[in-house]
Amino acid sequence: MEQFSQLLLAFIVFLSLYLLGSSSLTGCINIMALQGMCLGFLPLTVRAEGFHSRTLLLAAGMFILKGFLIPRILLYAIREVKIRREIEPMIGYAPSLLLGAVLIGVSFVLAERLPVPAGLRTSLLIPVSLATVMMGMLMMISRIKAITQVIGYLVFENGVYLFGLAIAYEVPWLIEMGVLLDVFVAVFVMGIIINHIARAFDSISTEKLTRLND
Amino acid sequence: MTLILAAVLALGAAALLSGLFSRHDPWARSAVIAGLAAAAACAGALAERALAGREVPDLLGPWLLPGAVFHVGIDPLSACFLLLVLIVGCCAGLYGEGYIAASHGHVPSTPARFFFLVLVGSMALLVAARNALLFMVAWETMALSAFGLVSCEHGKPEVRKAGLLYLLCTHVGSLCLLALFALLGSNAGSLEFSAFAAAPPLPAAWTTAAFLLALVGFGMKAGFMPLHIWLQEAHPAAPSHASAAMSGVMIEMGLYGLLRLLALLGPISLEAAFFLVALGLVTAVFGILFAMTQRDFKRLLAYSSIENIGIILTAAGLGCYGLARNNSSLALLGFAAAILHTLNHGLFKSLLFLSAGAVYQAVGTRDIEACGGLQKRMPWTCALTAIGAAAICGLPPLNGFTGEWLIYSWLLRPGAGHGLLLGGLAAAILAVVGAFAVVTFSKCYGLTCLGQPRSATASAAREASWIMLGPMALLAALCVGIGLFPGPAIRIAFTAAGDVARAAGPAAAASSEEWSRLLSVIGLLGVGVCALSALLWLFRKSLLHRREVARGPTWGCGFSAPTARMQYTGSSYPVPLTRVLAAALATREEAHPPVGYWPDKAAYESRTPDPALERWLPALTAxxxxxxxxxxxxxxxxxxxxxxxxxxxxxxxxxxxx
Structure with missing residues (x-):
């Protein structure tokens, strides 16, 4: 079980890196869906002492929401505004891949120094969660289209979820539900906003929003 | 002590009710009047008890904010300002009902009522607050409700501009106060006022910082000389009953803050005391100079508020001097003069603002040069204006004289150990200020009330309603009453000053006895003068009895076809002074004199912009x-x-x- 969870974590980091290097928006959303599914599996592998019905329910909720529902909303959004590709990222794909690698390194260093419970020190959970948070951030910073920013935000959120999984021995039910609801609403709102941006500016590029400064 | 809470709650409830009944004008009106009456009854009883020297236990309550305790208390200093808040608040509030009705919808009634009541309630809470956080909450509520009042008629662009300027200024002041209380609180380890008083003194550098912060924070509200910039813009913009409460009471809350801090923290250094006196004198001279040149009568009154704040600050500085010199009788006299003049200023300035509002509603403009001849059309308003104008000039049988008399007697007291030269200089400056005040208010009263009407609206003006005249008459009666029988007011001022000057009760009582005896003699002399003139008038009447008296037009001057335009104008009346002081005033003039034998066009325009607002502030912001x-x-x-x-x-x- 332990090894399976490490494998899943490695896969999650790999997916985040893949996201950084991918230019097709549909591809991005699919990768994100895959990552969400991995996250849904993860709670089942982390806890050694067997399955509670609650854990199962959470895993199922995560699986459905992040694996299916949110990707469907995003796919619907890009079909509505008719875009396929992130054309001009502010940081190119290769440099962002390199940066992603650097960030993974930084997160390992940080995780080393972070005061965490002794049992977690050897686990990949902390560095992977930090790396995912940072790569989500990087994605939000380096991309221009609003939709890729939403994807970045979701990746960031996945990282936060991972961190919560690592820190809280038994994540309280309410907090989990809160996080899920939060993400769902955020994506929902962003989907609507993207549509509105597209309608108002004939583009979903957030660059147009600089007009609103001052 | 629950009485103060009852008063504040009554005002708050009345504010809410007046907002709820915005569609039913009579209901909202009765809510306002009932709230004010209830608050006056509660807080008046409380203030009476505190001033009589009876111990009133503080009221402490828990509060959710960290570090804050809901702590209210009352001492003579608080009670004195509480009385002022209530008297002016009730008079102005009652008058406001008439004013709103007379404006025929120009003054939006709902915000005017709501914010006015909130303003009065927050000021009542402010003077009773004994915790820095509670003080700040009341202070900010006061500042924001005043903003609501200033921008009541926000349809006009100049009102919006004035409101914004006021909001900016008051926030700068509040920021300084926050920093000040943070500094004092970190020194004392608590935000209770009693802890501030018990704390060890601050290190020297921090004392200076605290002094400057208090000066800017409270001075911004009070309107000390370079910080006054919002005053002359905001007061004309607000509805008149609101400007009366703002000018009569709200700006004096800045002085209350200073006095409260002095009472808590003890004496300041001698240099700081000199600085306060100098700042007060500069403010007074500046305020009256610019008041003299104004054409808008509410703006004129606002500048005159700056002048009076300067006088009060001078007196407070003299009190600080006494404290620093460890001379408690000098300190007592100085602070008592400051407090007495504060009370008096609250009364006559609100009276003048109320009568300015009555004139504004009757004539429809605030321009002095569109008024004139109102004495015949609005005799009551003009008579009350005359009383207020005489009181603000400090003429003897009225209350303005009493406070100034105390200041002069401080300055000219032999053997006070401060050098007669400095005292004499300050007295001379104050005398000049007083003389300029006479010029200013004879101009203001004379040009609006006497002479011929300068515009069609002025000749069609009608007397204000009784609901407006009643509160004005009450304020005027108080002005006259304090002038004639200064005993109670002087006792209140000296009792309150005893808190600040740290003088024992008996000492305060003794000196108040001494001064009130002297001043009542002067009051009686003033009555004698008035009685003499009345006798002379009666004598003249009896001489003219059964004789034919020809009445010519006012300002006829023997011209065959006099017009109203031949009268003095607001700019020409003080010309002998403004010419002399041209350098200080920097009046901008644009003259196109008549040219040739048959001139067709001639024009003259003069404007005196506020130097702090229009010259120094832009330079600073750049x-x-x-x-x-x-x-x-x-x-x-x-x-x-x-x-x-x-x-x-x-x-x-x-x-x-x-």
Whole structure:
């Protein structure tokens, strides 16, 4: 079980890196869906002492929401505004891949120094969660289209979820539900906003929003 | 002590009710009047008890905010200002009902009522607050409700501008006060006022910082000389009953703050006391000079408020001098003069603002040069204006004289150990200010009330309603009453000053006895003068009895076809003074004199802009804009960049802390 969870974590980091290097928006959303599914599996592998019905329910909720529902909303959004590709990222794909690698390194260093419970020190959970948070951030910073920013935000959120999984021995039910609801609403709102941006500016590029400064 | 809570709650409830009944004018009106009456009854009883020297236990209650205790208490200093708040608040509130009705919808009734009641309630709470956080909450409520009043008629662009300027100024002041209380609180380890008093003194550098912060924070509200910039813009913009409450009471809350701090923290240094006196004198001279040149009568009154604040500050500085010299009788006299003049100023300035409002509603303009001849059309308003104008000039049988008399007697007291030269100089400056005040108010009263009407609306003006005249008459009666029988007012002022000057009760009582005896003699002399003139008038009447008296037109001057335009104008009346003081005033003139034998056009225009607002402030803001343009480069309005800032900051803190 332990090894399976490490494998899943490695896969999650790999997916985040893949996201950084991918230019097709549909591809991005699919990768994100895959990552969400991995996250849904993860709670089942982390806890050694067997399955509670609650854990199962959470895993199922995560699986459905992040694996299916949110990707469907995003796919619907890009079909509505008719875009396929992130054309001009502010940081190119290769440099962002390199940066992603650097960030993974930084997160390992940080995780080393972070005061965490002794049992977690050897686990990949902390560095992977930090790396995912940072790569989500990087994605939000380096991309221009609003939709890729939403994807970045979701990746960031996945990282936060991972961190919560690592820190809280038994994540309280309410907090989990809160996080899920939060993400769902955020994506929902962003989907609507993207549509509105597209309608108002004939583009979903957030660059147009600089007009609103001052 | 629950009485003060009852008063504040009554005002708050009345404010809410007046808002709820915005559609039913009579209901809202009765809510306002009932709230004011209830508050006056509660707080008046409380103030009476505190001033009579009876111990009133403080009221402490828990509060959710960290570090805050809901602590209200009352001592003579608080009670004195509480009385002022209530008298002026009730008179102005009652008058406001008539004013709103007379404006025929020009003054939006709902915000005017609501914010007015909130203003009065917050000031009542402010003077009773014994915890720095409660004080700040009351202070901010007061400041914001005043903003609501200033921008009541926000349809006019100049009103919006004045409101914004006021809001900016008051926030600067509040920021300074926050810093001040943080400083004092960190020194005392608590935000209770009693802890401030018990704390060890601050180190020298911090004392200076605290002094400056208090001066800017409270001075911004009170309107000390370079900080007065909002005053002359905001007071004309607000409805008149609101300007009466703001000018009569709210700006004096700045002085209350200063006095309260002095009472808590003890004497300041001799240099600081001299600085306060000098600042007060500069403010007084500046205020009256600019009041003299104004054409808008509410603006004139606002400048005159600056002048009076200057006089009060001078007196407070003299009190500080006494404290620093460890001479408690001098300190007592100085602070009592400051408090007495504060009370008096509250009364006559609100009276003048109320009568200005009555004239404004009757004539429809605030321009002095469109008024004239109102004495025949609005005899009651003009008579009450005359009383207020005489009181503000400090003429003997009225209350303005009593406070100024105390200041002069401080300054000219032989053997006070401060050098007669300085005292004489200050007295001379104050005398000049008094003389200018006579010029200013004879201009204001004479040009609006006497002479011939200068415009059609002025000749069609009608007397104000009784609901407006009643409160004005009450204020005027108080002005006359304090002038004739200064005993009670002087006792109140000396009892309150005893708190600040740290003088024992008997000492305060003894000196109040001494001064009130002297002043009542002067009051009686004033009555004698009045009685003599009345006798002379009666004598003249009896001489003219059964004789034919020809009445010519006012300002006829023997012209065959006099017109109203031949009268003095607001700018020409003080010309002998303004010419002399041209350098200080920097009046901008634009003259196109008549040319040739048959001139067709001639024009003359003069304007005296406020130097602090129109010359110094732009220079300062240009400087500040230069400084802040450097960090402004970080702002692109691009979302990605902001995210980068946030994440860079986070990663940096993580790396630094771990």
């Amino acid at each position: 400087k500040v804009e230069g400084w802040i343009s450097v960090p402004r480069r970080l702002q692109y309005g691009r979302l990605q960049l902001y995210l980068l800032y946030v994440s860079a900051f986070l990663v940096m803190t993580l790396l630094w802390k771990l």
